[in-house]
Amino acid sequence: MTDRVCVVMPTYNERDNLEPTLTGVFVQNPGVDVLIVDDASPDGTGTLADVISKATNMAPQLSVHVARGAQSKDTGFERAGTDAKVLSDAHVSTPDLKIANRINGCTMDSRVFVLHRKGKLGLGSAYVDGFTWALDHGYTLICEMDMDGSHRPDDLKRMLDRIEGNANIDLVVGSRRVPGGTTENWPWYRDLISRVGSQYARLMLGLKVRDMTSGFRVYRAGILRKVNLHTIEDNGYVFQIDMTRRVVAAGGTVVEMPIVFPERARGESKMDGSIVREAMDKVTRWGVARMHRQLHDPDEIPREITDAKRQIEDGPDEVLDDELVDEAEAGVD
Secondary structure: OOOOEEEEEEEOOOHHHHHHHHHHHHHHOOOOEEEEEEOOOOOOHHHHHHHHHHHHOOOOOEEEEOOOOOOHHHOEEEEOOOOOEOOOOOOOOHHHHHHHHHHHOOOOOOOEEEEEOOOOOOHHHHHHHHHHHHHHOOOOEEEEOOOOOOOOHHHHHHHHHHHHOOOOOOEEEEEOOOOOOEEEOOOHHHHHHHHHHHHHHHHHHOOOOOOOOOOOEEEEHHHHHHOOHHHOOOOOOHHHHHHHHHHHHOOOOEEEEEOEEEOOOOOOOOOOHHHHHHHHHHHHHHHHHHHHHHHHOOOHHHHHHHHHOOEEEEOOOOOEOHHHHHHHHHOOO
16 A cells, blocks of 8 residues: 555544454554544543554554553553563553454554544544644545444445545545445434435535435545635534535545445444534535525536536446436536
8 A cells, every 4th residue: 555544533432342443444454544533432432542552553563461460550561572561551451451452463554543632522523633633644545434333444445445546536435325335224214314414415515426424435635635624613424515515616536436334233323413403504504605606606507517527426346337427417416
């Protein structure tokens, strides 16, 4: 992998998902780094993430050592065949150290970093803070991925391969709404809300992307520098819609790839009514502003037609969908 890749994962009460998700990411995607953005999770997600981070950023091939009769705070990592404790001052529990040791054993040159925030400040601001950190640290591909297991690591690999194989692509969206994409074990009402939300956003904003609310994405660093991250005020899932419209407005090319989106196996969903209301309110206001521009700026509609041609949808075998290309050439819905 020639690009430096950072996967940004916001967390709030996702302690039980850290090991399975990180293990899957590292096994399927050697060399990628992960930034965990934790909003002071009361379940100890941030504490365990710190231990994992220390393990992956220190010498390789560490193993858990528990001295006979030792208390938890005396437990540390040590190199195989030596007596030198590496994390003897970590003051963490033996189970946490064992989890970190197992993850460290499959990282293959990947590292985990942790960004701690003071409280539950919202998904959108977590991604903005994570993107900013990744840009400041020189990563060239920056990903959004959930920690809850609903985004599959093998799909991440396909998405990374797609953007690395075409320098003209600025954003790859993992899509549930293209041929080959689907959800698994979702309640019917959640699927309906997702579908209606995407369709409403497409109609109001004149965009071609089918899965507007997908939070599984890969961005080029260059396009993130163009979208003025620090003017974003969205905190719910409308953040994904806002990022899509900003990328397109900045001249970026968007590709959707099919993914399977299973329901989370552990923990609780963060979706609630306030998130849906925020999305509807903001999309409506953006849509009204767009209609105003169409009425008063003769260049607006030609600009939207040009933008539409940069939103290309991939089929399940990564062959361009001719129907969608024809649709883009015909103009905006």
